[in-house]
Amino acid sequence: MADFIKKIANIDRRYIFILIALTVIIPLLFPIGMPVTETKEVMAVYDYIEKLPQGSAILVAMDYDPAALAEVYPMTLAVFHHAFSRKIKVVGMTLWNTGAALGELAMREAAGDIARVGEDYVYLGYVVGDVNVIMRMGEDISAVYPTDYGGKPLAESPMMKGIKNYKDIALIVDIAAGATPELWVAYAGDMFKKDIAVGCTAVSAVGYYPFLNTKQIIGLIGGMKGAAEYEKLVKSRGTATAGMDSQSIAHILIILLIIIANISYFVMRRKDKLLKKA
Amino acid sequence: MILLMGLASAGSLRAQIEKRDVNFEILGTVTMKKGDILWNLARRYYGDPLKWTLIKEKNKIPDERTIPIGIVIYIPTVEAKKIEKKVEEIIAEKKAFAPVTSVTASDTPSDDGKSVTITWELSPDDDKVSQYEILRSSTASGGFEPVGQVPAKTNQYVDERDLIRGNEYYYKVRATDKRGISADSQVFGPVKPVAQWFNEKYKFIGIAAIVFCGIIIYCIYHARRGQEFFVRRIAGIEAVDEAIGRATEMGRSILFLTGLSGIGSISTLAGLNILSRVARRAAEYDTPVLIPACDPFVMVVEREIVKGAHIDAGKLDTYKEDNIYFVSDDQFAYVAAVDGLMLRERPAAIFYMGYFFAESLILAETGNSTGAIQIAGTDSDTQLPFFIAACDYTLIGEELYAASAYLSREPLLLGSLKGQDWSKLVLIAAIVVGVILESFGIHWVSHFFSVP
């Protein structure tokens, strides 16, 4: 028994990897359909966009790279889907050069047949500089991006005729894998007084609660769960909702592993104490 | 008799005209005065006096020469489209609403002289307003161009469009309703945007910077004069020598990572400070230090630091430039390369000193699997839990910045550490005082610390 407990306490990590792989793959193949409950920070973003008048414009900054796709891509698509269905114009851009192509893919995929490039959305792509880009866009977007990602002059896009700078943008949504929301809050939010909503990975989400509490951001979509909540609100079942089952089971597995590890630890510790006494 | 007949005739004409059915779109209304004729009204409203017949026809005027004084004439639109609204509704809609009042424009304070702030009292008919448009000109008499717009219930706008410092500008505010009817305010001006020499918004930052820097410099000054300062033990820093010793004994290398931020990041600089100490000790023991770099700029600096450490240790011949190399600036390409390096080289000690992102756990777990002793230090609060879980020792937040002082034991550096501690005490006192005052509804402290 003691040897068994010792083996459990020092189990080869590869067995843990196999268990994790199974808990992720099986629910994807055989969905359970776990219900998703909306949280108020995600609802805040949804309600804000829902209340915008038709024809207004939002800026979506897709500041992520392929590594974070699983968490942030579904929320990007959900936000676009929401905006396009409400006839809200979308200006897309990115501060991350590795995300430039991803932004275009996301906008094209979300637009489908319901939105047209140049009329309902424009993708500006990537330009070098973080703070520089944010601040200069506050004065004149076309000075930073004279053309869109496809090389077409911005002046030729019908929807950009009424959009010169942040004053013509109702909301900035930063969907980020890194720390760019802090730049958007500090510069676009504090200096230009724009409302900012943040979408981010689950790990980073905790760091943005202070901004939420001080109302420096109007809402927060955190991780795959936040993306699943937004998908539920816009009534579309995307990869985030599908991934919730796997994430749920994986979390339960990790909790069980922690409990087992602690049980084995206490048993081993008790055994060592008894041996010492003996 | 004739007078009576005339009066009777005018009365019946008035009654006849007033019976008309006003079911057409109108441009406005005119109360007929002595001398008013339809010809002049048509010229005024249409620019074409020949259209007087339209006014006559729509108002059912039998004789345009004998229109009674005081009667209201409705001026139809040229198309004279038929509508179903009551005339009272039409008049109410067409009636111009009250413009905004008390328009003032002033130079925006604490800026670079390229913005003007315009404020006004809302129109009394603000509920009918769809937007307020702000117009600007360089003269009071005309040439006003729109520079911005704000929705109803807003009484302020900051104009930052193409202003030139020192030039004079005039402003007015145009209230517009949903049908496009607008009312302009009085013109205000001239106003000159001027650059200020001090940004008042940041005054508390300036005061805080002076206070904190002053405290640190004071402590450095006392350290220079020989005063000794007590600093508490930090297990992670004390383990640095142990880690280097372990690598030397096992005949294996040390792996040093300075994070994924560039040279501009203060945590990278802190990591480089620690690197110089570690590289010096490693050079003394002839222990190789491998440094895969994520940023070529940082790589160049790391090479200089390690070379300098070897020179200081008198072991320039053991310096190998190829141990410090650029891998990739892509996050996960870098991680893949470093993981491979860990599994192949199996370093005995691994240092993570700098700013890390999501890759921190991947690196730390891989390092753990090789059996290396791992010491991490980062100011990235999102990655600290992963390092704490996976590494043997972790320097939390500012301990990373303190590490170079601990390792060198230089009096000046220890003095600066003390200054940091005293500054923190001042900050804690301000927080406690602020919380107590806020609890009693006194907002002075929180207002002082807020940036407008």
Added chain:
Amino acid sequence: MKLRVPLILCFLCGLLMIVQFFIPHPPFTNMYEKLLDWAIIISIFTIVIGLSSLIKLHYTRIARKTPERPYSVVVFVGMAVMATVGIINGVNGKEFEWLFKNVQVPMQATMFSLLAFFIASAAYRAFRARTLEATLMLVAAIVVMFARVPIGSFLWQHIMPDSVLQWRENLPEDVAGWIFNVPSMAARRAILLGVSLGAVATSLKIMLGIERSYTGSGE
């Protein structure tokens, strides 16, 4: 002299950047952005140095026939293919996009997904109740992991009796929210304040020349 010039330059540049933050008047306006532009230009030159270091490293491995040389060949082939396709068809071209979408995106996503496995193994090894602090950490981790997925509220609402549900409909979510908003945020803010002061002190030390490791002159 060799050391003095960089230290003086460092001090003057540091002082200038502090002063320009407080003075909106020209010529201090836009100084920060201009210096950033200069920094970008300088960093482009260092990319050349980095690239040459990379090429030298992998060429040496191939020339010396080290066991890792196949990976070095992959590095060169990858660089050549992406550069050639990008130059010929442009970075917005279909071929480059195909390579990005079907090679780089899956590789990066794969590396990121390693976290799922490593968090499990790290949690199994590290979350043991050795001390009071470790116990608090593992309890907080369990509560948050349970509450932040749909199964948490699902199990709570199906296992707990109605009387408990009337008191707290979703207790795990409430407790996780409290952990995020109170102790976790307090700790983060404390770390942030300490880090900010540490950054001020480190910057001051570098400006005053007390900390001069970056010059390569050692201690």
